[in-house]
Amino acid sequence: MNEKRVALVTGGSRGIGAAIVKRLAHDGFHVVAVARTADKLAAVVAEVAAAGDSAEALVCDIADAKALAAAVEGVAEKLGRIDVLVNNAGITRDGLILRMDDEDFDAVIAVNLKSAFVTIRAASRPMMRAKGGRIINISSVSGVAGNAGQSNYAASKAGLIGLTKSVAKEFAGKNITANVIAPGFITTDMTDILAEPIKEGARAMIPMRRFGSPQEIASVVSFFAGPDGSYITGQVICVDGGMVM
Numbered sequence: 001m002n003e004k005r006v007a008l009v010t011g012g013s014r015g016i017g018a019a020i021v022k023r024l025a026h027d028g029f030h031v032v033a034v035a036r037t038a039d040k041l042a043a044v045v046a047e048v049a050a051a052g053d054s055a056e057a058l059v060c061d062i063a064d065a066k067a068l069a070a071a072v073e074g075v076a077e078k079l080g081r082i083d084v085l086v087n088n089a090g091i092t093r094d095g096l097i098l099r100m101d102d103e104d105f106d107a108v109i110a111v112n113l114k115s116a117f118v119t120i121r122a123a124s125r126p127m128m129r130a131k132g133g134r135i136i137n138i139s140s141v142s143g144v145a146g147n148a149g150q151s152n153y154a155a156s157k158a159g160l161i162g163l164t165k166s167v168a169k170e171f172a173g174k175n176i177t178a179n180v181i182a183p184g185f186i187t188t189d190m191t192d193i194l195a196e197p198i199k200e201g202a203r204a205m206i207p208m209r210r211f212g213s214p215q216e217i218a219s220v221v222s223f224f225a226g227p228d229g230s231y232i233t234g235q236v237i238c239v240d241g242g243m244v245m
Contacts (some may be wrong), residue, residue, distance in 0.1 A: 003187065004028065004030040004031065004054060005028065005029050005030070005084070006030050006031075006032065006075070006079050006081050006083050007024045007029040007031045007032070007080050007083060007084035007085075007086065007225065008031075008032045008034065008072065008075055008083070008084070008085050008086070008119070008123065009021050009024065009031060009032070009033050009034065009080055009083075009088055010034045010035070010053065010062055010071075010086065010087055010088055010089035010090065010115065010119060011034070011035055011044075011062070011080070011088040011089030011090060011138075012031075012033030012034055012035055012044060012093040013033065013036075013037050013040035013041045013044055014035075014040055014044075014072075014089060014189060015188035015189060015190065016134070016138065016183065016186060016188060016214045016217050016218070017035070017088040018033075018067070018088070018214070019031070019045045019170070019213075019214035019218040020086055020088060020214075020217070020218045020221050021033045021044055021048065021055055022044070022047060022053075022181050022218070023047075023215070023219065023221065023222050024084065024221065024222065024225060024243070025048045025053035025054055025055045025141060026051065026053055027203050027222055027225070027226065028161065029054075029083070029084065030054040030056070030080075031048065031053075031054070031055040031056075031059050031077070031083055032055070032056055032058050032064070032075050033045060033055055033056070033057055033058065033081035034058045034059075034071065034089070035057075035059070035062075035089070035227055036059065036060070036062065037059075038057065038059045041057035041058075041059060042057055042190050044057075044065070044237075045057045045191035049174035052157065056072075056132060058071055058075065060116055062089045062110050062111050062115045063107070063110045063115065064202040065110075065114060065225045067117070068115055068119065068122075069118050069121070069122050072118075072119050072122035072123055073122050076101050076122070076126040077112075077125070078156070079160060080164040081125075081126055081130055082123045082133065083127070083130070083132075083133055083134065084133065084134045084136050084225045085114065085119055085120065085123040085133070085134070085136070086129075086136045086138070086221060086225075087116040087119055087120070087135075087136070087137045087138060087143050087160070088110060088136075088138040089111055089112070090105065090112045090120040090138070090140075090153075090156075090157075090223065091108055091111045091112065092106075092108065092153050092190070093107055093108050093152060093153075094149050094153065095149060096149055097151045100151065100152060101125070104152060105151075105152040108119075108153055108155075108156050109152065109155070109159075110203060111156075112153070112160065113155075113156040113157075113160055113163070114130040114156060116137055116160055116163060117163060119161070120135055120167055120178075122243065123135070124167075124171065124176065124241070125170075127174070127176050128171075128174050128176070128232075128244075130219075131174065131175055132173075132175040132176060133175075133176040133177075134176070134177050134178075134179075134224060134225050134229070135164070135167060135171075135176065135177065135178040135179070136178075136179055136180075136181065136183070136221055136224045136225065137160050137163070137164045137178070137179070137180050138151070138180075138181050138183065138217070138234070139157040139158075139160045139161055139164075139180045139181065139182045139183075140154075140157040140182055140183060141157040141182050141183070141184045141238055141240050141243055141244045142154040142157055143156070143157025143159075143160060143161055143182060144157075144158070144161070144236065144244050145184050145244050146158075157182070161180050161182075161228055161236055163208075164178045164179065164234065165178075165234045166178045168234035169234065172233055173236075175189060176245075177230070177232060177233040178211065178234065179224050179229070179232060179234065179235050179237070180235065180237070181217060181220050181221065181224075181236075181237050181239055182236055182237065182238045182239065182240065182244075183212065183217050183238075183239050184206065184209070184211075184212060184238065184239065184240025184241055184243040184244070185202050185203075185206065185211045185212065185234060185241075185243070186212045186213065186214060186216075186217060187211045187213055187214070187238070188214060191211060198209045198233070199211075205242040205243055206240070206242065206243045207241060207242035207243070208241035209240055209241075210241060212239060212240070212241060213243075217239055220237055220239055224234050
């Protein structure tokens with residue numbers, strides 16, 4: 001069995017996911033970073049190694065449920081444990097609901113919500129054998145408050161909250177916690193491409209008048225994954241500068 005605690009992070013190749021991978025590796029975990037893009041994953045793992053920490057890349061299409069389940073089971077078999085699961089992978093296919101087609105709705109649900117169901121089902125087995133574990137799901141303030149033009153995304157992220165609360169109740173007696181982090185506007189490549197007037201309008205809705213950083217999300221993941229988060233389960237923490245209160 002791997003002596004280091006193992007954390008598996010989906011969507012670990014960029015933005016918030018990459019920050020989570022680096023933070024958990026810094027915290028002493030061996031991190032398995034999962035994403036579709038091999039070169040970006042390799043770059044994140046190289047940064048972790050350069051810092052003297054431990055991580056590996058696992059290339060997988062998150063939307064392929066069978067491949068994803070097999071990948072998670074393979075990690076548990078290879079490393080002998082999964083102590084922390086972070087479901088961070090997500091996509092957007094924005095549009096008004098009257099113009100949204102079935103494919104755009106289904107694609108977002110598959111990546112943002114079903115993938116979390118698949119990874120939780122697979123990772124919970126080694127967690128139960130180990131008599132403990134942490135499940136941390138990255139939702140969004142859109143899942144808490146809704147957002148016009150994002151009915152598919154908001155539905156997937158709200159579903160993630162319901163999934164987490166149900167899982168928390170199922171696994172609490174097994175010393176497995178499950179919690180949600182709901183980021184607001186975070187500075188990533190997804191927000192970098194927004195026009196400046198849109199960014200200004202977004203900042204005006206945030207009481208702290210700024211976007212958050214990926215590291216500020218990663219720090220909350222670190223808390224939930226560490227010993228100080230041991231008695232918290234079924235909770236939703238909005239990391240949004242006060243946008244949703």
